[in-house]
Amino acid sequence: MWKESIQIEGPYNFDLVLERISLDPLHEIDLINRLIKVPILINGKPYVYQVQAVGTGDAPAFLISGEAEQERAMKRLADIFQWNLPLSHIHAHFGESKLKDIFETHRGTPLILDFDLYGCLVKNIIHQQLNMAFAQKLTMDFVHTYGFRQDGAWFYPTPGRAAALTVDELRALKFSSRKAEYVIGLSEKVASGELDLEGMREWSDEAIIDELTKVRGIGRWTAENFLLFGLGRPNLFPKADIGIQNAIKLLYNLEKKPTMDEMDQFSEQWHPYLSYASLYLWRSIEKRRN
DNA sequence: AACCAGGAGGAAT
DNA sequence: ATTCCTCATGGT
Numbered sequence: 001m002w003k004e005s006i007q008i009e010g011p012y013n014f015d016l017v018l019e020r021i022s023l024d025p026l027h028e029i030d031l032i033n034r035l036i037k038v039p040i041l042i043n044g045k046p047y048v049y050q051v052q053a054v055g056t057g058d059a060p061a062f063l064i065s066g067e068a069e070q071e072r073a074m075k076r077l078a079d080i081f082q083w084n085l086p087l088s089h090i091h092a093h094f095g096e097s098k099l100k101d102i103f104e105t106h107r108g109t110p111l112i113l114d115f116d117l118y119g120c121l122v123k124n125i126i127h128q129q130l131n132m133a134f135a136q137k138l139t140m141d142f143v144h145t146y147g148f149r150q151d152g153a154w155f156y157p158t159p160g161r162a163a164a165l166t167v168d169e170l171r172a173l174k175f176s177s178r179k180a181e182y183v184i185g186l187s188e189k190v191a192s193g194e195l196d197l198e199g200m201r202e203w204s205d206e207a208i209i210d211e212l213t214k215v216r217g218i219g220r221w222t223a224e225n226f227l228l229f230g231l232g233r234p235n236l237f238p239k240a241d242i243g244i245q246n247a248i249k250l251l252y253n254l255e256k257k258p259t260m261d262e263m264d265q266f267s268e269q270w271h272p273y274l275s276y277a278s279l280y281l282w283r284s285i286e287k288r289r290n
Numbered sequence: 291a292a293c294c295a296g297g298a299g300g301a302a303t
Numbered sequence: 304a305t306t307c308c309t310c311a312t313g314g315t
Contacts, residue, residue, distance in 0.1 A: 124296085124297095125297095125298095127295095127296060127297090128295095128296085128297040128298065129295060129296085129297045129298080130295055130296085130297090131294075131295040131296090132295080132296070133295095134295080135295085135296080178298080178299080179298095182298085216298090216299075217297095217298070217299085218298085219297060219298050219299085220297095220298095221296080221297055221298085222297075222298085225296080238296075240296090240297070241296045241297090242294085242295060242296055242297090243295090243296040244296075245296095246296095282296075
């Protein structure tokens, strides 16, 4: 077993990270020890790493441990937790904006990436149009039923496994037929190699959106969320997102949900860090669990 | 008890 | 090119 510690530049509030990702019941989190288990695939093989916060928001430090693949794991974990992207200039960018108060309240909340690109897409398809509580239940049932557990953490099923599922099997989990078709169809494309998600890391945002929206079940919203939470791209604003619309409505005290044109107007000022505007707007309407 | 939910596809205009 | 309808279930 290897262990490694790192220090990074603040602000970076890991307690807020845990608070946010604990909204997803799939994540195994120890709030007392400020620790999370991270299931990731390296060369297609599953490994679980532990990340523990041992510093403060202004002097963040982490203790990371795992069984193998130290170098590649550290690289991937740094990407997932955005350890090399200082938030100070992000906060500076929003410091005098309409989002000032929200950024202050959630100061040091980094963008945390999903642990797996394929899982990210599947999760976002499942989440389409559903309220968060039900969507998370569906996702959890899906992973618990067809995924696998290793070293205390859950992995999504492999694309090959999911491609072999039937619509009826997923309907038994309360998927709609269409959503079941979407997940199975996507899984077939990933399993066959027709869709190479890892290969998209070098692509431009728009090229990825164009490619992904060719897949049945993936519209612009899902592709944008893939860019945002799968790849960590900094300038996405999913304006069709009900949550962001509600956050904007609350922020500007609107009578009704903003139109698409209004979403464009509001967000114009937040370039080129729209992803952080999105993230913090989501945060502004997310409630703590329990 | 309606109405809405971190949408998308497909048909009808 | 836009607008409308359906999907399907759970939360509020």
